Amino acid sequence: xxxxxxxxxxxxxxxxxxxxxxxxxxxxxxxxxxxxxxxxxxxxxxxxxxxxxxxxxxxxxxxxxxxxxxxxxxxxxxxxxxxxxxxxxxxxxxxxxxxxxxxxxxxxxxxxxxxxxxxxxxxxxxxxxxxxxxxxxxxxxxxxxxxxxxxxxxxxxxxxxxxxxxxxxxxxxxxxxxxxxxxxxxxxxxxxxxxxxxxxxxxxxxxxxxxxxxxxxxxxxxxxxxxxxxxxxxxxxxxxxxxxxxxxxxxxxxxxxxxxxxxxxxxxxxxxxxxxxxxxxxxxxxxxxxxxxxxxxxxxxxxxxxxxxxxxxxxxxxxxxxxxxxxxxxxxxxxxxxxxxx
Numbered sequence: 001x002x003x004x005x006x007x008x009x010x011x012x013x014x015x016x017x018x019x020x021x022x023x024x025x026x027x028x029x030x031x032x033x034x035x036x037x038x039x040x041x042x043x044x045x046x047x048x049x050x051x052x053x054x055x056x057x058x059x060x061x062x063x064x065x066x067x068x069x070x071x072x073x074x075x076x077x078x079x080x081x082x083x084x085x086x087x088x089x090x091x092x093x094x095x096x097x098x099x100x101x102x103x104x105x106x107x108x109x110x111x112x113x114x115x116x117x118x119x120x121x122x123x124x125x126x127x128x129x130x131x132x133x134x135x136x137x138x139x140x141x142x143x144x145x146x147x148x149x150x151x152x153x154x155x156x157x158x159x160x161x162x163x164x165x166x167x168x169x170x171x172x173x174x175x176x177x178x179x180x181x182x183x184x185x186x187x188x189x190x191x192x193x194x195x196x197x198x199x200x201x202x203x204x205x206x207x208x209x210x211x212x213x214x215x216x217x218x219x220x221x222x223x224x225x226x227x228x229x230x231x232x233x234x235x236x237x238x239x240x241x242x243x244x245x246x247x248x249x250x251x252x253x254x255x256x257x258x259x260x261x262x263x264x265x266x267x268x269x270x271x272x273x274x275x276x277x278x279x280x281x282x283x284x285x286x287x288x289x290x291x292x293x294x295x296x297x298x299x300x301x302x303x304x305x306x307x308x309x310x311x312x313x314x315x316x317x318x319x320x321x322x323x324x325x326x327x328x329x330x331x332x333x334x335x336x337x338x339x340x341x342x
Contacts, residue, residue, distance in 0.1 A: 002235045002268040003292050003338045006043055010214060015051050016280060017225050018208050025052040029187065032067065033059040033077060038187035038273075038330040039213060039231050040339035045070050047341070048212075057207055064090045076109055076118075082107070091142045095120035100133050102227035109134065110143035110184075115164040116157075117149040124168065131175050133170065137202045144172055147208070151192035152217040158193070192218045215315070215326045231287070231330055232313040233274070235266035235318055240305050249301055250293030254279035262305050263292065271297040273332040274311065275322050283321055286310040294305075 019025045026049055030053045031037075036044035045056060045067040054072045058064050060079035068074045068089050075091045081102040082092065091108040094100045103109060111130060114121030134141050146165045150157035164186050176183055185204035189197070191211035195218050210216070214229035242262055249255045249263060257263075270276040276295050277283050283291045287310060291305040302309050312318055315329035322329075 002233070002266070002339065004040070004333060005232045005340050006039055006047075006342045007228070007230050007232070007236065008047060009340050011044075011047055011212065011230045012051060014212050014214055014227050014230070015048075015053070017227060018191075018194065018206075018211060020225075020289070021197050024207055026054050027201070027203075027205040028053055029055040029057055029205050029207045030212060031057045031207050033057060033063065033209075034331050035063075037209065037213050037327065038333045038335075040335075042066060043339050043341060055205065061086065073108075075143070088140075089188065092131070093145075094122070095122075097122065097126055097130060097133075100130055103139060105137045105139065108140040108142045109174075110145055111141065113144065113146045113165070113168050115146045115168055116161040117147050118239055119147070119149075121146065124171065126174050127168070127172055129178055131172075131181060135179055135181060141181060143185045143187060143204075144169070148188065148190060148193050151196065152192060152219075154219055154221065158196070162188075162193075167171055172295065176232050188293060191216065195315045196222055210327060213330065217325070229314045231315070231333075233268070233333060234308055235268040235311055237298070237305075237307050237309075238265045238299060240264040240266050246277045248281070251296065252279070252294060255293040255301070258280070261303060263301050264302055264305055265299050266309055267299060267338075269296045269298045269300055270310065271334075272337060273334045274300065275318065275329070275332070277321075285311045286315070 018028055022028055025033045030048040032041055032044055035041045041063055048122055049070040057075040057077055058069050061076055061082055064074040064076050064152050073091055077093045081099050086342035091110050093110050093112050095112050112121035117177040117300045148158060148161050169186060187203050187205050187207055191208050199289050211227055214227045216227050243257045245257055245259050247257050268274050292303055315326040319326045319330045
């Protein structure tokens with residue numbers, strides 16, 4: 001069966017690299033949403049815990065409830081308000097006033113501020129009302145945060161949004177003081193924004209996602225940190241055949257053998273989350289063996305007779321071929337595929 005390997009040494013290296021920016025591993029909130037970016041939620045949660053990470057962020061309550069026993073706090077980023085009482089160690093991100101009004105009393109929350117992303121969050125004239133609702137409903141305000149839209153771009157967008165965040169922070173603190181609400185923790189940096197910090201990290205912690213898993217889109221102009229990919233995807237041989245010159249392979253016969261060739265079929269396809277390569281353009285395994293013909297739902301062809309092939313140990317090449325980002329390559333891998341720590 002196809003499987004994924006998780007490189008523990010590389011993951012530890014990435015956390016240490018990020019800690020150089022925060023100053024302390026306790027200031028890292030590990031973003032484990034969407035099955036830990038496809039790496040395996042429970043595996044990556046345990047590794048994060050072992051390395052001293054105390055907080056995690058996930059997509060929904062289902063993910064939170066699987067790992068809450070490992071952390072001091074788990075922040076749910078994009079779920080709808082729960083209709084039942086949840087653990088005091090689980091916090092809900094408030095993405096709108098409507099959602100805030102639906103949250104059950106005595107729930108822990110983080111206010112999401114829209115400082116320019118314009119995706120989710122409260123705008124400036126909603127701050128005071130939101131805090132009053134929190135007070136009236138006896139909610140526990142654990143955090144206040146925002147999300148940067150262009151931290152990995154070489155333009156002034158990041159500085160504009162950072163200044164918006166700092167102004168919002170001052171206004172929130174003023175409202176909190178007037179209402180007598182205890183000051184929560186503030187967090188704004190994603191991986192790219194954290195890497196742009198030069199000894200001036202001032203938030204209570206950073207939400208680190210893609211960099212933990214070994215990737216950074218920040219131009220080298222800003223940072224020279226090296227990150228090491230954590231995930232490798234492997235497939236096992238189903239069959240091998242020697243094909244004659246002129247024979248065609250797979251659906252549509254889009255690949256035609258130009259000489260006698262050894263080609264094997266391996267047990268992974270687009271139904272398992274590997275992209276549907278259409279057979280055009282050059283695509284290779286991690287060992288530079290050619291993937292040929294169209295990828296099927298449950299299998300693909302490689303010019304190899306190895307029992308195992310590594311389809312990637314760095315998702316960058318695949319992301320470039322499919323005109324996407326490494327996030328999509330790794331998160332698409334089916335959770336049904338076994339993950340192994342190495």
